[in-house]
Each structure stands twice: as C-alpha cells, then as structure tokens.
Amino acid sequence: xxxxxxxxxxxxxxxxxxxxxxxxxxxxxxxxxxxxxxxxxxxxxxxxxxxxxxxxxxxxxxxxxxxxxxxxxxxxxxxxxxxxxxxxxxxxxxxxxxxxxxxxxxxxxxxxxxxxxxxxxxxxxxxxxxxxxxxxxxxxxxxxxxxxxxxxxxxxxxxxxxxxxxxxxxxxxxxxxxxxxxxxxxxxxxxxxxxxxxxxxxxxxxxxxxxxxxxxxxxxxxxxxxxxxxxxxxxxxxxxxxxxxxxxxxxxxxxxxxxxxxxxxxxxxxxxxxxxxxxxxxxxxxxxxxxxxxxxxxxxxxxxxxxxxxxxxxxxxxxxxxxxxxxxxx
Amino acid sequence: xxxxxxxxxxxxxxxxxxxxxxxxxxxxxxxxxxxxxxxxxxxxxxxxxxxxxxxxxxxxxxxxxxxxxxxxxxxxxxxxxxxxxxxxxxxxxxxxxxxxxxxxxxxxxxxxxxxxxxxxxxxxxxxxxxxxxxxxxxxxxxxxxxxxxxxxxxxxxxxxxxxxxxxxxxxxxxxxxxxxxxxxxxxxxxxxxxxxxxxxxxxxxxxxxxxxxxxxxxxxxxxxxxxxxxxxxxxxxxxxxxxxxxxxxxxx
Numbered sequence: 001x002x003x004x005x006x007x008x009x010x011x012x013x014x015x016x017x018x019x020x021x022x023x024x025x026x027x028x029x030x031x032x033x034x035x036x037x038x039x040x041x042x043x044x045x046x047x048x049x050x051x052x053x054x055x056x057x058x059x060x061x062x063x064x065x066x067x068x069x070x071x072x073x074x075x076x077x078x079x080x081x082x083x084x085x086x087x088x089x090x091x092x093x094x095x096x097x098x099x100x101x102x103x104x105x106x107x108x109x110x111x112x113x114x115x116x117x118x119x120x121x122x123x124x125x126x127x128x129x130x131x132x133x134x135x136x137x138x139x140x141x142x143x144x145x146x147x148x149x150x151x152x153x154x155x156x157x158x159x160x161x162x163x164x165x166x167x168x169x170x171x172x173x174x175x176x177x178x179x180x181x182x183x184x185x186x187x188x189x190x191x192x193x194x195x196x197x198x199x200x201x202x203x204x205x206x207x208x209x210x211x212x213x214x215x216x217x218x219x220x221x222x223x224x225x226x227x228x229x230x231x232x233x234x235x236x237x238x239x240x241x242x243x244x245x246x247x248x249x250x251x252x253x254x255x256x257x258x259x260x261x262x263x264x265x266x267x268x269x270x271x272x273x274x275x276x277x278x279x280x281x282x283x284x285x286x287x288x289x290x291x292x293x294x295x296x297x298x299x300x301x302x303x304x305x306x307x308x309x310x311x312x313x314x315x316x317x318x319x320x321x322x323x324x325x326x327x328x329x330x
Numbered sequence: 331x332x333x334x335x336x337x338x339x340x341x342x343x344x345x346x347x348x349x350x351x352x353x354x355x356x357x358x359x360x361x362x363x364x365x366x367x368x369x370x371x372x373x374x375x376x377x378x379x380x381x382x383x384x385x386x387x388x389x390x391x392x393x394x395x396x397x398x399x400x401x402x403x404x405x406x407x408x409x410x411x412x413x414x415x416x417x418x419x420x421x422x423x424x425x426x427x428x429x430x431x432x433x434x435x436x437x438x439x440x441x442x443x444x445x446x447x448x449x450x451x452x453x454x455x456x457x458x459x460x461x462x463x464x465x466x467x468x469x470x471x472x473x474x475x476x477x478x479x480x481x482x483x484x485x486x487x488x489x490x491x492x493x494x495x496x497x498x499x500x501x502x503x504x505x506x507x508x509x510x511x512x513x514x515x516x517x518x519x520x521x522x523x524x525x526x527x528x529x530x531x532x533x534x535x536x537x538x539x540x541x542x543x544x545x546x547x548x549x550x551x552x553x554x555x556x557x558x559x560x561x562x563x564x565x566x567x568x569x570x571x572x573x574x575x576x577x578x579x580x581x582x
Binding site: 036039040041042100102194197198199204205208209210211214215216240241282283284286287288289290291292 | 390391392393406407470473474475476479480482484486487497498499505506507508509510560561563564
C-alpha cells in the first residue's frame, strides 16, 4: 500500500510539475477554438496560450493603443484594417492568416509561433514600457482576468496580442466561394486562374492554393546584384543560396495591400504582373520556377492575359475581412 | 487476539510492497535486456535516404554537378513522397507500411522514417512507391499540412499531389537557367523493387536507401537540358520520359 501511495504521489507531483511555468487561466474565461477553413492547413493551437474571448478582446485593445510605444504609435498606425493591415508609407506586411505562419518578417528573422513574433514586437521593436501598463487604471484588471496574474510582464502583452492576431482569418473571397462551388468566376478571372495554376504563369508553385503563400522563401529575380538592402533570407542564414530570397506573401487581399514587394517598388498589381511578365532578372540566385526556357525573361502574356491575371488576383479580396467590426478599433 | 493479528497484517503489507518492488525492478531489467540481448517480439527499421550525385553527397548550390548529357547543374529543391513500403521475408511473409512519407531535402527529420512492429526474420526484398497510389492520390486526401498543400497538383490537371519536385539550375554559356522535374498524376507513380539481404531481429535496425539524382537524367533517355524541355509538368509525355529515367534512381 505504502509504495502504491508513493508511486501515486510521484505521479501527481510529475503531473503538477508539467503545469509549472504556464500561466494558470482563471475559470471565468470563455474559451474559444479556431477552425481551419477548407483548403487551409490544420491549426496548431498554442496550448500555453489558450484562446478566450476576453484574451482576444484584450489583445485587440492593446493593438489599437498607443500605450505600447514611446513614440505615440500603436500597431494600427502601420497596420490598417482597410488595407488588409498594411500601410502605404511603411510598406508593412499584411496580417492575414498569421496563425499558419512559421516565419515572421520578410526575411523570416523570427521563427516560431505568433507568441514568439509578438515577444519580438513588444520587446525589441516597441521596447514597450510595461510599467505604464501596470500603473494604468484598467489594464491590470483585464490582464488578471485573462492570465490570472497580478503583475503584467511583456509575456502577457505578447500573448494577448497573439490571441487577437490569430483570429485575423481571411477565407471568404470570391475565389473561395468558387472553390466551394457557390460562385462562378467570370471568363476573365477564369483565364487569370488558368495562368495562375498552369505553366503559363505558374504562380501556384509558390502562392499555393489555400494560404496563397507557401511559408517559404524565394528569389523571384527582382535584382541583378545583392547587398545588405536586398539580402533577404541571407541576412538570417548567411547561406549563399539564400541571397535575395524573401518570404512568399499571401496574396489574399493583395488588391488592398500595396505597395508591393519587400521594398515597395511596385505600386499597382499591373506593375507586379508586368514584372512577372517581362522583368525577371536571371541570376544564379533566381528561383528555377522563374527562369523557364522560352520564358526566362518573363511569361510573354498578351495584354488581355495580364488584365485577366490582375482580375484573378482581385478575386482574392475578402471584404468581409476588411470590414469585420470584430477586428476594428474597440 | 487482536494484538496478535497486527504483526501478520503488516507482514502481509510488506509482502505486497516487496512483490511490487521486485516486479517493477524485474520488468525494468527485462526491458533493458530487450535492447541488448534477448530477441524482442518485434523489430523496427529506420530507413534513411541518402541523396547523392554519382558518388558525391548532394550539396545544394552552387552549380557544380554534371549529368550524362554534359549539362552542369545544381539542385535547389527536392521534395517527394515515398509510400506503400513492403518488406518480404524469406518465408514469403509480407510486412506492409500504409504510410505516405514526405521527404524534403531541406528538412533533416524528413530524410528518415521508422517502420514499427516488424516480425523478426530475414528479409529479402524491399518495395515502395515514389508517389501515391491512385486511390489516395486525390486532392484533400492527405492531412492539410503546409507541406502537403504545397505539394498539391492543380485540380484542373487531375488533382492529387506532386509525387516529385526536383528543381535546380543549369548553365548555358554561364547563364543560369532553371529546370523543374515535377511528376504528378496517378499513372506517373514509380514502383521500386530492390533485393535485400537483411536480418531484422532487433529494435532500431537501419537501412540506407541511396537516391542518386543523376539517374533522373539518363537510362533509358539521355535528358539534355539544353535541348529537351527542362520543365515537364504540362506534358504527359515528358513526365513519362523522366519517370522512365527514375526507375533506377534508388538503390541500396
């Protein structure tokens, strides 16, 4: 009997050890889960940061609050919902379907979960002064409710932001309802789709159907030479093969997320398509998909093809996402 | 009377404790024996794929390899599915692995996989497919992971998955062009059958499968990237040429 009790208590100790270091949420929270839309990868929820309505709300409040910075800026200063959470002058990256990201920033400098990315935003990018939050009349109560802790640290700020960002899911474009057989694309969009999916344009090999990105990095032949301004992934890995590679952006809501490319060199989708059509630079670093024989300097699309491809890209717009009041300033 | 009974009860108590203690330590000793001496009930086999070009270990980038036609080339990406692994025992018994394994040269942990619960014995043949059989090669069949979704073959072209993505660059007069051998569509599946002479008796047995990328460029057809189409996905006949070349890409 004694030894059985012993084994049991060791087992219990082991179990309770597991919880160490995790934030114990308080019971009154309303937990929610996220479901992956059709054609999307499974969602890997972060067990150490269970999603709750209260946590998401807190993240949203923080996202729109200048209290996080010492420069009078909030996240939303450079990430505007109506522009798919981008902003023109800073050429920031859009926030669509970030929950599926493994790499953050264009060179993938941050690898991991949304929580990891938010730790970077709070600590290294914003250098958030956490004492301001702790002294605020409202925030300590809200944080206590979600994370069950009296004191706010940058971890809880990052976790709350991550909860909000993980809900920014866009999966309701015209193309999605076409895939579900609910809407027809018009003939121009259909030709654009054909270019997108076949050798004619071959866009889908990097902008995979579903996320419309591939969670990977490519050199698409924007430049002939490479220096610290356009090293891209190489700046992180120092691996020669990674020169000029950037993260493939999701094309969802791309109509609203200009200017385009890592340096914002193109201001319209027409310019982007013209680049793929005739502007690709062939270097040792250019992705093989971009330099097919006969097409090594571009796709040789007709004027109508180019219009159709742009029209298809616009069929990836999701106004229910851009106008969703759950994502807007509280 | 009551007082007398107590010692015997506590004796019983200690007896149980001792039995539990001994059985636990005995089973620990037993299980540690499994790894060293005593033959276990089942064997497990770790298959590791070793990528080479002729005799050299594959290195991604720069352009440094030469194929049968004299093209100098590099490999930038290599992704494929290995499925339906079958091991045949000397007595004819067959071990079958249902799984579809995704291999990506850039992901070290995808370069080997473990087959469990193999009946111990001498095995004389290994068979497997590069690609996915027609029953399972259906869009959406595989778990929607990022990798599987990136391997999707367009629905408008029969759907299913890419069986192989072998991409790289080759030089013509020092200008680097791209090639992409993409195999897909159910009939492009490649079945391999390789003789083995391997006793599988213990846990963690190992088998190294050699994948020589230069084989995709030759036998039966010398594929010359300067002359032949380096991009094959849109042509069933080119897919078949590369497929035929691939039959000897794997060896032990």
